[in-house]
Amino acid sequence: MTNYDVIIIGAGPSGTSCAYNIKRYHPDASVLLLDKAEFPRYKPCGGGVSPEVQNYFDFDVKGGIDSICTDVVMVANQKNIECNDFPLWMVRREKFDKFLLDKAIAKDVQFMANCEVVNIIRLPEQSTVVTKDHGEFSAKVVVIAEGGRGKLAKKLGMSAKNTVLAALEYEHYTSHLDGKLYIDFDYNDSGYAWNFPKSDGMSLGIGGFLKGRAKGNVGLPERLGKYSQQFSVDKLDKQYLHGHPILLYSGRQKLVHDNVILIGEIAGCVDPLTAEGIRPAIKSGYLAAKVIAYCIRENRVKKSLANYDLAFDKEIGRDFYYARIMAYFLNNNLAKILPMISKPSAVKGFMSVFSGSSSYRDKINFRRILQLIWRSIFK
Numbered sequence: 538m539t540n541y542d543v544i545i546i547g548a549g550p551s552g553t554s555c556a557y558n559i560k561r562y563h564p565d566a567s568v569l570l571l572d573k574a575e576f577p578r579y580k581p582c583g584g585g586v587s588p589e590v591q592n593y594f595d596f597d598v599k600g601g602i603d604s605i606c607t608d609v610v611m612v613a614n615q616k617n618i619e620c621n622d623f624p625l626w627m628v629r630r631e632k633f634d635k636f637l638l639d640k641a642i643a644k645d646v647q648f649m650a651n652c653e654v655v656n657i658i659r660l661p662e663q664s665t666v667v668t669k670d671h672g673e674f675s676a677k678v679v680v681i682a683e684g685g686r687g688k689l690a691k692k693l694g695m696s697a698k699n700t701v702l703a704a705l706e707y708e709h710y711t712s713h714l715d716g717k718l719y720i721d722f723d724y725n726d727s728g729y730a731w732n733f734p735k736s737d738g739m740s741l742g743i744g745g746f747l748k749g750r751a752k753g754n755v756g757l758p759e760r761l762g763k764y765s766q767q768f769s770v771d772k773l774d775k776q777y778l779h780g781h782p783i784l785l786y787s788g789r790q791k792l793v794h795d796n797v798i799l800i801g802e803i804a805g806c807v808d809p810l811t812a813e814g815i816r817p818a819i820k821s822g823y824l825a826a827k828v829i830a831y832c833i834r835e836n837r838v839k840k841s842l843a844n845y846d847l848a849f850d851k852e853i854g855r856d857f858y859y860a861r862i863m864a865y866f867l868n869n870n871l872a873k874i875l876p877m878i879s880k881p882s883a884v885k886g887f888m889s890v891f892s893g894s895s896s897y898r899d900k901i902n903f904r905r906i907l908q909l910i911w912r913s914i915f916k
């Protein structure tokens with residue numbers, strides 16, 4: 538059995554960010570990155586990314602993006618509110634994820650595709666990773682970065698209790714484009730529909746909470762079909778339609794379990810208000826990498842790996858706490874609250890957070906929230 542310092546399971550943005558940054562901060566560490574897929578691979582995703590992700594790498598991330606969009610249209614109560622102040626990166630995940638993976642490989646991370654991990658045997662010093670077809674490997678630290686559909690964390694009793702959003706993505710390839718990004722609240726009772734422009738088409742989608750009688754099928758295909766018609770998509774072709782759950786942040790939880798840790802979406806590292814997951818995934822991979830690099834270099838895995846829990850809470854969890862409060866009131870009182878927030882200033886505030894120019898903590902005015910709660914209850 539080959540031994541490594543670190544094994545990372547999953548080569549999405551969280552896994553590659555973690556792998557790359559471990560080598561960046563501790564070039565001598567031996568890092569194995571495993572993914573059950575072959576790259577490039579498709580991942581259902583709108584592909585809207587905050588330029589803030591640049592902060593977590595020392596190379597130019599723009600090399601992996603499709604385009605930059607500055608024209609955002611938010612639609613609520615049949616009213617269009619435009620915002621042109623904050624650039625957002627648009628990515629095609631097959632290209633973006635492969636770009637980040639290649640950067641990690643170039644940094645001497647060992648990568649194995651088509652390598653599904655089926656179990657982790659947790660041992661105090663060196664845990665064993667069991668794969669379906671490629672035998673076993675062992676490491677001082679094992680990182681689970683398996684994304685929203687992963688099964689390992691659940692199997693090992695480590696999965697976080699996350700709120701699940703059902704989402705549907707449709708890729709429409711066309712040259713008839715206006716280059717605008719649309720976020721539309723008029724097509725769902727909880728959640729929103731979107732059209733994220735790409736250079737060769739649009740990524741159309743819709744998300745909604747799994748709750749009540751509609752659980753498991755919140756009527757998303759019909760709603761997305763209706764929404765897409767305004768962009769001259771008459772019928773959704775099933776081969777370009779992809780369903781996927783999104784695990785939203787649901788509060789503080791333990792992400793370090795001895796020498797096994799969770800990053801990215803399987804750690805519930807997705808904005809509970811917007812369902813944005815790429816930037817937080819990259820950031821959690823970066824935070825974990827800094828802690829792991831230190832632990833391996835100083836031989837302090839047992840003593841210091843839990844610092845990742847603290848860093849996650851400080852750098853990601855605290856801001857998501859504010860987003861959760863907003864999400865709770867918005868999703869439970871969408872019809873009442875929407876008219877109150879359908880204003881250019883609110884859209885601007887929202888876009889400044891989404892683009893990474895500011896944080897929820899900077900933007901949220903608690904007096905205003907109390908006013909909204911009061912009005913939503915009593916009006």
Ligand SMILES: Cc1cc2nc3c(=O)[nH]c(=O)nc-3n(C[C@H](O)[C@H](O)[C@H](O)COP(=O)(O)OP(=O)(O)OC[C@H]3O[C@@H](n4cnc5c(N)ncnc54)[C@H](O)[C@@H]3O)c2cc1C
Binds near residue numbers: 546573801
């Ligand atoms: C429809 C939809 C639209 C979205 N739109 C946006 C958006 O516009 N902007 C945004 O920021 N976020 C968006 N998200 C969220 C975002 O896609 C995810 O949160 C993000 O991809 C999480 O990254 P990750 O690295 O944690 O996991 P993933 O990107 O899911 O990667 C996990 C990897 O692990 C591998 N894997 C899983 N299990 C195993 C195993 N047992 N063995 C080996 N490999 C394994 C998988 O093959 C995969 O490559 C969207 C999500 C959905 C579903």
